[in-house]
Amino acid sequence: MPAQSPAGRVALWRGRSGRVSAFADRCPHRGMRLSHGFVRGETLSCIYHGWGYAQAGNCVRIPAHPALTPPETVRVATQHVEDGGGIIWISAGEPTGGPPRFEGLAPVRSMTVEAGIVALEEATGTSIAGGLLDYTNADTSVRLLLAPESPARTLMHVLIDEDSNPDERITASRAAEALRRAAEHIERGGTGR
């Protein structure tokens, strides 16, 4: 699937073993976005000509030349990713430790907000620390994990107490929708709550 990272667009994929990888979202052959590709076993293949890449980013298959072992030089840039409690983390450089853990919380959904951090702070009336925001609306408490994609666009991950029942999770999802509407209204120049 496609995703954003500080180093640009990435193709995130999971091999059969469950291992997650992040590649630069561009096939070195003719530039097709790799996030449109397909996964067989532990290989991500490009949809255009089917070139296959292993988790380390090296090309392992060129279907037009089945007998050819692809040269080592054919590879895509990879980024370090980690799967931590239902959230995929990507690190901009060499990571110094594991990703943060949110004990007792479970992810509900991820959503794109066409608003920046400032508008989200204004909409919640809270300030954001370390990309985290705890937000309570009509008895529902959620923790929001915010990743800015651009100055006016934020990827928002919604987390909730892992003991919540389905109704509470649905309420949390709806609360996040309401927050998104409010933040986008502010971003467009409207006033806060």
Add this chain to the structure above:
Amino acid sequence: MKLYDYVLSPSCYKVRLMAALAGVKLDIWPVDFHPGAEHRGPELMALNPAGSIPIFEDGDLVLTESSAMLVYLAAKAAQQWLGNDTAMPAARVQQWLSFSHRLTASLGAARLHEMLLRPGNIDALRGQGTVALRELEAGLIEQRIRGQNFLASDRPTVADIACFPYVALAPDGGVSLDPYPAIRLWSRAVRSLDGFIEMPGIHRLHELKPEPGPEGGEA
């Protein structure tokens, strides 16, 4: 059963897809929609004064709304696709069947504008399409929380088929699907169904087929 059809029409594709999933053979009658505008010609206007396709005929029955065609095919040949055994899914099916027309009017019109040069206010169409996609995403998230992977129940229904094509083809109209993870999972679930067929713009899920052998020969 005869279908007046156009290969690039997502509305016609709904009917072809439902027929394929239900194992029904259609008698396909290709309409020169583009560039010929045959759907606006006297013969087809006589059948459907609205000037749209698909048009479906079975004996005396003439249908001009794809949702009705899906229900007819399911009722005849694949009743589990009607999703009407209890009140809740029955209502959800109707909810999404009606909703699907908003997809046609927004994402469908944006696609015709971008691809076949039809007139339209592209920014407004994309905006309405985005609103509809967000509703669909939220609906699918809630379904997943309930433990159901499809729009109206835990199995696919005509509602999924009514919504799938214009959503899957949203990028044709310049509307990205990148922000919708639940739509992506649902779209994969639909594309993985037994008997699923594609249309241009919706690629085969090549992962469903094993990797050919190292010899590249007959595997």
Add this chain to the structure above:
Amino acid sequence: MTRNAMMDEWYPVGLVSQLDAHGRSTALMGEPIEVKRGDDGTATVARSDGRHLPVCIRYGHVWSSLGDPQKPLFAIPEADQPGRRLVDVGVVRVRCSPLRAVENFLDIAHFPFVHTDILGSEPHTEVQNYKVEIREDEDEVWATQVRFYQPQAAKSAEGGITTEYMYRVPAPTCSILYKTCPPRPGEWDVITLFVQPLAEDLCDVWPWMALFDDETPMTDLIHFQQTIFVQDRSILENQIPGLLPLDPGMEIPTRADLTSVAYRRWLKRHGYTYGAQLVAQ
């Protein structure tokens, strides 16, 4: 900057069959133009300032140029051969470089993945060696002896066959392919891709065909070709960078891509760079 060499080329700007007095507002390389049938029944193409542009009617399309074409439009002798059916496939707009659209047309290695079960299928993915040359006399790129296994090579094909192709690039945004003709061994079907550059990253594509096929209804022939091209469209809109890279270091070709390599080299040599990117960014 020197004058863009592509200015003096002919480009398709509309279907002759759809020409009317009302006109079609379109563009050529960023310049708005109006294509219509004039009072005397002939086609006219004019810029927004009213200045008339050269016009040529050929292969079912109206052709025009922003500059001063030094040569007549390229010849397709087969187009005048009796017994062929001429198919106006109609326009499809693509948000991509006009040169990327042509390059995709010259490529066969994508058939199994993009035109699955029609023009190709796994495991028949191998591209055999073929011949590529830049013919100096005609100043055209040619690829010959291109062979590929195809499940359904044409509307008239029954079952899989190994198809032979020849490709020809007579102008920077036009390509012609000749392909084994199932009903008539020894003859070639002619399938073209005429690309109208609207901007460097936007084009209107006008596929056109001259086929030996008396059986298949016209609408089916149109739909077959529209199917194929629209399968390519979602690829073309997702290539990065949008402009065709002419710097050899940017993308990695293999033997299967020799036509594309020759096409890029020929574009560079002539300064046909509208829709191209010269240096890596």
